[in-house]
Amino acid sequence: MVAGKRKDRASESAAGDRGDGEEIKKAKLLPSLIRNKEKRSKVYANLKRDKKSEKRKQAKAREAAENRALELGEEPPPKKIPRTIENTREPDETVCKPNDEELVAANDADEFSKILKLEIPPKILITTCRFNSTRGPAFIQELMTVIPNAHYYKRGTHELKKIVEYAKNKEFTSIVVVHTNRREPDALLIINLPDGPTAHFKLSNLVLRKDIKHHGNPTSHKPELVLNNFTTRLGYRIGRMIQSLFPQEPFFRGRRVVTFHNQRDFIFFRHHRYIFESKEKKDDSKDKKAQSAQSKINTEGRVIARLQECGPRFTLKLVTLQHGTFDSKGGEFEWVHKADMDTSRRRFFL
Known part of the structure; x- marks a missing residue:
């Protein structure tokens, strides 16, 4: 068994x-x-x-x-382009074409044309929400070093509509409101004056200048502005609104660069300055007798350009774009971000 x-x-x-x-x-x-x-x-x-x-x-x-x-003098085979979320995005009819006459005509008549045509210099009023926090004023102080001709006014108990009327009378061109929640800035409201529009952004990933390693200190020169990947009609409008906050005459000797980079509808903000360094290339002679008598070192000067971040660093996400100045009750919206818009990872709006 x-x-x-x-x-x-x-x-x-x-x-x-x-x-x-x-x-x-x-x-x-x-x-x-x-x-x-x-x-x-x-x-x-x-x-x-x-x-x-x-x-x-x-x-x-x-x-x-x-x-x-290369040896035969022929063209090399084309390189394969990797598939990314950006180059496989869903087709969008609102993507701007290079020679769009309708878009050029609309730009000449929009709300930002006077500033961008250098007819009016930009003048910015920066304020906070009613319940401010400790990091809010620190962020505003750094924001004022980024945007030239920006002025800070304490909010107090004033309503935003009254602030808009006051800013119109004082000939401000834009209002920037920094909203805080739980002692952390979490939203940014940009109101173009005198007739709008008003853009509401969600603010995240804020890093102040003191928290950036090896940060630089910005100068008072007018910065160079770089806007990337604002391709649709909505993105083009948001890009012009951001552009209207800065003077259109950059002072390149200051070597300041302010960048708004749009990627997958997230707008990444960076503030850098160029640094040009001259480095020496040393060539020691290999002759031992010459080294024992006198070391011969040939130096050749090389200029190297690098970027030094000045801060702050944050990310913006568009929530709403409203016609006219701020109106929470009877305002008409051009565009509103809704939850059902995020069903596809390859659908972008800016």
Whole structure:
């Protein structure tokens, strides 16, 4: 009886091995179908190694083809463009074309044309919400070093509509309201004067200047403004609104650069300054006798340009764009961000 049981167990194990072997053959591309953990990890490691070696072979073949084309004086084979969320975005009819006459005509008649045509210099009023925090004034102080001709007014208990009327009488061109929640700035409201529009942004990832490692101190020169990837009609309008906050005559000797980079409808703000450094390249002579007598060092000057971040650093996300100046009850909105707009990762609005 015992010998019979041993034979049955041996036959079962052999059948199990055969079944695992067939399972491995079937699951060459799907190691997750293999029940045995050791065999599954072994098959996965082999697949990973084969994939890496195949990738290396393709890279070598591509490099050899490029070298062969250069030797023969031919054009190298075109490089493959990787698939990203940006270049596979959903088609949008509102994307601006390079030579859009309708867009140019609209720009000449919009609310920002007087400032951008240098007819009126920008004058900015910066204030806070009613319940301010400790990081709010620190952020405003750094914001005033970024935006030239910006003036801070304490909010107090004044309503925003009265502040708008006061700013109109004092010939301000824009109002920037920094909203705070739980002692942290979390929103930015930009009101263009005298007739709007009003943009409400969600503010996140705020890093003040003191928290940036090796930060620089900005000067009072007018900065150079860089706007990236504002491609749609809505993005173009938001870009012109941001552009109207800054003077259109940058002083390049100050080497200040303010960047608003739009990527996947998130607007990243950075503030840098250029630094030009001259570095010396040393070539020591290899002659030992000459080194013992006198070391000969030839120096060649090289100018290296690098960027030094001045801060602050934050991210903006457009929530609403409203016609006219701020009106929470009877205002008409041009664009409102809703929750159902985020169903697709490849749909962008700016």
